[in-house]
Each structure stands twice: as structure tokens, then as C-alpha cells.
Amino acid sequence: MSAEEPPQNPNDTPSLERRVTRAGRHVGDRYVRIVRPIGSGLRGHGGHYVATEQTMAASGRLGRAWQGALGVLIGKRLHSEAEAEERVGVETGLPILASDNISSSAYATEEAMRILAIAGAGALVFTMPIALAVVFVLAIVVLSESRVIRAYPNGGGSYLVARENHGVIAGLVAASALLIDYVLTVAVSTAAGIAAISSFAPELHPFRVPIGVGLIALLGVGNLRGVREAGIAFAAPTYAYIVGMAAILLIGLGRVYVGAIPPIAQPPHPFDPVGTAPLTVLLILRAFASGSVGLTGSEAIANGVPSFKKPEARNAVITLLLMGSIFASIFLGLTFLATQLGIAPDADEIETVNSMLTRTIVGATSPLYFFVQFSTAIILLLAANTGFTGFPRLASVLANDRFMPRHFADMGSRLAFNTGIIVLGVLAAIILTAFGGSVNALVPLYTIGVFLAFTLSQSGLVRRWWRLRNKGWRASIAINALGTVVTGTVLVVVAVTKFQLGAWMVLLLIPLIVALLYAINRHYTNVQDALVITGGEQRLPILGAPAVIVPVARIDRAGLQALAFARSVSPDVKAVHVSTSTESANEFQRRWQRLGTDIPLDIVESPFRSLVAPLLKYIDAIDKSDDRPITVVLSEFVPRHWWEWFLHSQTAMRLKASLLFRPNTIVIDVPYHSSDTGDLAPGPPLDSAH
């Protein structure tokens, strides 16, 4: 009843579509059946197709199970267009990008006190002046960073500012410093979070490393789910910490005001009250350098401006100001109360100053004590999230500039930079383990990177304002010049005072990372130079038929299929068989003659029983006598089940691996699936199959 007609114009027919015209039952009832890949997941026509989510669906039980597990763990795959929805406002941006800085208020006081306590309990009176100095530096940093955000609303932070204004090397120094600092942010914050937990659950102290590694993994998974979802999950604990600390500060300040000071909580293992070292300027500077740990994380907002909803720059500046105000209030309040009440740090880091202060103010059995400790632990852990937000984003910027491997710029299924997140998690876990999960051991490594990046970006902005001299340039230069001097001074102080304690490692690592980034860039530039098409090479080169070699192990269906394919590629085909004995070589020769093919056969005898090495030498010999590229066609038997691979010698696989890096060689794999029937004409059996 129907007749098939070819399409009128083949050019009108898209490659994935077949149109068949059918005659209906009546005259004029003709219709066209459009055979399209409906259900394949490809949508579109006319040679332009869009892959839908359906194409990502795994086949096979194992694949589906893995995909299902991933779906539960990191969520449903997001469309690229959903990126705008993944952006965050001020209320979500604060916990995501400012939790590191805000959480530093939980331990910055203690870090300064621990250094001063070396000189005895009397030296602790310097804690408050040091805290004021730290807050002064923070104010300068916040002011200067707001200029960075306005000048570079597309993010990139210190790296971009330094690169554009001081050159590539300065940019890479800033980037390396920040990358190190982000890794340390994760390690230090996790260690500090566990320290807060072990303050009210000391039995967990010996397990701080495995717990820390587990928590880093948890944070990594949370970030693989995407920025917005991570922010929503992390918002509540951040705000809980702010509320809890505000309550403690209000109650504590009220008690100090009315003079109702309760008995002071004592550290389990106090420092020597007389001190073990004299109080020197260097010691005070060291205490300031340790207290400056509270300034870390303030660069994350400038680096992550594109994470904000529009207007990005305005939202970022508001978040930055909120962050600075919240940190300063909590840090100054805690320091004031700790010094007023006479809290001293614990030498063994078992109980934190924060815990002792809260215990003193509200009592160890108060629900508020547990609330504050728990929310402190959570925010310290979430502070690590700033590293998870900053590192992958900075790495993606570096990857786009070809200073880091390209994978760092690829977005995962949830529009997060998966490679950066995973690499950061692994590095942070290694560092946490190497330093035994001790905050005190990790802190000296910290802050150098941040202040180096700050100094480079501030001085870079000074040069920018001087170059542009646009409206308000004098005020901008004054702010950023002050920022350069202050952050530069802190950098020198931190580097000098913490050098022997571990800062030397960071100072050594920065040039090494710069060299690595530079080497990666040089590689990509060389590759591009080798691959880029010049104006004279716009047309496709015309190549002659290649010289084809077909290694044949056995005369079977797989071998015949490879020979047939080789014949379709070139008329110049040569078969080669490696034989381990003269008898088997003669036997193969006889079978080959019975095959009746005109393809010439070379036999290589290998009395040492090696198959691959003689074959490679044979290919070398052919290559020397022929100017054309060598094409090696390999027949490969593909078993039905994965476990059947172990039953086959996989010579083709080994040969393929050996030929992969051989110049002037094209390798074509002709797989023969056990279910293939092929188009080979049936004939008498020539050889036994596999």
C-alpha cells in the first residue's frame, strides 16, 4: 500500500533525521514519516542538535546505581542557564564568604594570649591593645578591599589586581599565596572547630585527625552540591554563632558593669604564671601576628564578587562591611571580657579561651554554654567553607588564564568547580594529618599568604589610580597607599616573628608554586603554538593513502574484520604475524595461503617469545623505508562481560599503549564484539577462534 521515496534534496535532510514519504489509502493522502532520534536525548534538527539531560542517563545497572548515588550525594544535574539562580544575596553571601573571617573572632584572642602567656600572666594585659591594633588593620583592609571590589567587579581579587598592575609574576605570587592560604583556611578552621568540640567533649581529643578528615570530606561534598545550596545549609549555624556570641557578650558586659563577676574558670593545664621567656617587643609583635589570624578570610569577598546577585559589587561591599563590623564587635567584646575577667589560655589546647569565658559567664551546665560552644564549633568548621568557595574560583580564573590545568575551569553537574573542590579537600586533609590537627602548629603557616596578597593588591591599586587618575583618584590612592603600608608592615611582622615556627615553609612554597604555574602556562603556550592554524593553512591538507600494517595473531573473524577494514582505508596493506617458533610460522603461512588473499604477509619469528617488542621493531623498519605516516590497524576482541577480560592476553591493548607515543603513527582499533556477526562471507573454517 505504500511506496518509499528518497528525500527531494539530501541537503535539506538533517543528518540524524530520515524522511520517508508514504502513499495513503486514498489519492492525496500522502504523508511523510519523520524518523528522528526521539528518546535519544538529542533535540534539534538541521545539523544542529542540543544534548538534553537524557543523554547523561547511565546505561547498565552499575552505572545507574552510581548515578543514583551521586544524585543523592550531590544532587540533580543543573542546566548551564541555572547559573544565575546559583548566585547569592547578602544574607546568604555572608555565611558563605564571610564565615571564615567572622569565625576567626572565636580564636584570634586566644592566639594572641597564647604568645603573651609565654612571658607570664602579667603580659596578658597587652591582649586588648593588640586586639585594637588588629581591628585597626581590619578597618584599613575592609576599606581597601571595597576599592578592589569596585575596581574589579568581575572577581579575581588580588591575583587580577596584581597581574594587571604589577605584571604576571606579581599576579602569580598573589595567586600562589592565596591558594596556600585557602588550603590552610580549611585545615586551620577544621582543627579549630574540633578544638571547640573537644572543649566540652575532651574524650574526642585523641580522634581529632580522623574526625577532621571526615569533616573536610563532608564539606567537600556540600560544596559539590553548588554554591547556593552550600550557602543555605551554612547560613543557620553562622547566624546562630552571631546570636550566641551577642548573648554572651551582653550578659558578660552586664555582669562586669554591675560588678557581679562569677568565679573564673581555670584552664586544665595553665601556662607558667611567671613565664618562661622575657616580655620583649618581638614577643608582642609575635602576639600581634598571631592575633592577625583574625584578618584572614577578608579577601574572600573580593575574590568571589561574581558569586553575588546583581548588583554584584554593591552586594559584595555591603557583605564586606557587615563582615568587618560583626568580626570587630565579637573580637573586641571577647578580648575585653577575657582580660577583664582574667581568663588565661590552656597550654595543652584542650579547652579554648572562648569556652572558659562562656563557662565563667553563664555556667558549664547552662544551655547557652552548649549552644555557644556548638555554634562556635559549627561556624569554625564552616569557615573552612570560605576556602572551598575561594580556592576553586581562583583556580578556575588561573585555569582560564592557562596557569593551571584546564580541568580546574570545568564546571561540574551542579555548576561548581569540582576539580578545585576535590584537590582542595585532599590537600587540606593531608596538611591536617601532617600537623596532627593542632591549631597552634598550623597558625604560624597561616596569614602570610593573605597579607602578601593584600599588599600586592593594595599597591597594585595605587598604581592603577595613579595611571587612570579618574574622579576621586586622590582619595583612592590615599586609602590604598595606607592599606599597602599597613598590610605590608603586618606581612613583615608575621614573616619575621613566625619564620622559625613554620612560616619559612610558606615562603619557600610560594616561589615553587609560581614556578609551577609558570611552567604550566609555558606548556599550554607551546601546545597552542604547535596547534594553531595560520592563515596559509586554512584549507584541509590532501593526504595520500597511508601505509597500513595489520598485526594478525590468528586467522579468525576478528583478524579478517581488521584486514577488511584496512583494505577500505588504503590499497597498501601489509599483514604481519609474530611467531614464537619456526613450526608455528610455517603453519600460519600455510593457513594464510589457504585464505587466498592478495594482502602480503610478513612473518617475524620471536624465539625469545616476546610479541610486542619485535612488532615495534618491525614497524620501525617499515617507517624507515616509507615516508608516509604508518597506520597500524589492530583487531581487538571485546568480551561480553568485564570479568572475561582476564581470560584474554590483551596483546592489542599492550601494543596500543606502546604505539600511543610513537611519532608518525596512527593507530586504529577495530573491536570485535563477541555478539558481532560482521559482513564477512561465510566460508570453511580456517583456524580455531578464541
Next chain:
Amino acid sequence: MQPKRVLVALAGTSADPDVIRLVASIAKPARASVIGIHVIEVRWNLPLDAVMEPELDRGEQLLESAKKVADQVGISLETELLQAREAAAAIIDTAVERKCDLIVVAMPFRKRLGRVYIGRTVQNVYVNAPCAVLAYRQEQNA
């Protein structure tokens, strides 16, 4: 009646998911195969095999949606996209060619001039199909 092969005509209206569920309730106990088709009507001023991209996109999408609904209700839906001058003729011809013993057509509840409106395609299929025809009219408030 125990149909062996059911053809369901999909027009891309809100009645489509309902009609697939209805077909599932018939086809599943009878173990019948189900073919879902959508016919793009080509105007007479265009060649019959003209490439009409928006209509093709729409047709493809509605067939994909139908497949999803079919998966949800546990039937396998084979889909086909056609171009014809008259949808009814193409539906009937496909049903005959594919040896279908039941055609299911759907129509949303529509009124014209105060009376329930049954479209031209449903009427023609109803009148001319050699096999059984089931016409499904959507609820008034759907």
C-alpha cells in the same frame, strides 16, 4: 475488547497525559503494544516534506513528554512523528499500516457558539477508521 496494538494520536493538548493513562489502563492488562503519533499538518502552499522547525521541535517535545508519562504509568510507548495534509488521514493510514486494532484520540473540553466542539480530526477518524476508535473528551474543569 482485548486490543493487541493501540495507536494513540497526540495533539499536544492538556488532554495528552490523561489519554496516555487511559491507554495504559487498557493496554497493560491486554499486554498490547502502544504507538503514539503526532501529525504535523502541512499547509497546501508548502511542499509535503517541508522542514518546519518550530512544529518539529514542538512535536518532538510533546512525544518526549508522552514517553515520560508512559514510563511513569509503566507502559512502553513507541513514538512517531508524521507530516501530512490532513492529520486524520495520516492517523488512519498509520493505524492500518501498523495493524492497530484500536485508535485512541483525545480532545480537550472546548466550546464554540455555546456547543461542545469536536475537532475535524477527531470526527474524521471516528467516521473513517476501519478499526475501533475511542474518543476521550477531557473533563470540563480540567
